[in-house]
Amino acid sequence: xxxxxxxxxxxxxxxxxxxxxxxxxxxxxxxxxxxxxxxxxxxxxxxxxxxxxxxxxxxxxxxxxxxxxxxxxxxxxxxxxxxxxxxxxxxxxxxxxxxxxxxxxxxxxxxxxxxxxxxxxxxxxxxxxxxxxxxxxxxxxxxxxxxxxxxxxxxxxxxxxxxxxxxxxxxxxxxxxxxxxxxxxxx
Numbered sequence: 389x390x391x392x393x394x395x396x397x398x399x400x401x402x403x404x405x406x407x408x409x410x411x412x413x414x415x416x417x418x419x420x421x422x423x424x425x426x427x428x429x430x431x432x433x434x435x436x437x438x439x440x441x442x443x444x445x446x447x448x449x450x451x452x453x454x455x456x457x458x459x460x461x462x463x464x465x466x467x468x469x470x471x472x473x474x475x476x477x478x479x480x481x482x483x484x485x486x487x488x489x490x491x492x493x494x495x496x497x498x499x500x501x502x503x504x505x506x507x508x509x510x511x512x513x514x515x516x517x518x519x520x521x522x523x524x525x526x527x528x529x530x531x532x533x534x535x536x537x538x539x540x541x542x543x544x545x546x547x548x549x550x551x552x553x554x555x556x557x558x559x560x561x562x563x564x565x566x567x568x569x570x571x572x573x574x575x
Contacts, residue, residue, distance in 0.1 A: 432439075
């Protein structure tokens with residue numbers, strides 16, 4: 389297997405003209421071609437793994453696609469069954485239940501609305517009564533305050549008069565006490 393010359397097989401000698409059968413089978417050009425072909429096959433089996441890898445790859449892809457396809461088919465079939473069940477059984481039952489119960493819910497909502505409206509009216513009336521009471525009470529307090537303020541000058545005058553009289557009594561008392569004290573100071 390070197391560059392360009394012819395090679396002789398190991399253990400055999402090439403006969404120049406012709407020879408025995410053994411020599412003929414190994415030495416001819418047809419036999420060299422068979423040897424090269426056998427060497428190519430041995431080489432491809434031992435060293436060239438591309439066909440094996442390609443075959444394994446094709447097998448893996450085929451198995452993967454088949455299994456994936458089957459799994460996806462099962463998933464799609466399950467989805468189809470679920471949708472069919474929902475359309476045929478669940479949705480009509482829900483619709484009927486909603487129709488039956490919706491009127492009851494509507495009646496309850498209307499009753500609740502009316503109750504809330506009545507409560508709001510009562511609350512507004514209570515607030516109005518309370519505010520009216522506060523306004524009346526405030527007016528009454530203002531009138532009392534005005535009366536109180538009007539009475540203040542009279543009461544002040546009375547207190548001033550009482551104070552003046554008390555001062556006069558005290559002056560008289562102190563004057564008498566001074567006289568009595570003056571009597572005792574002569575001793």
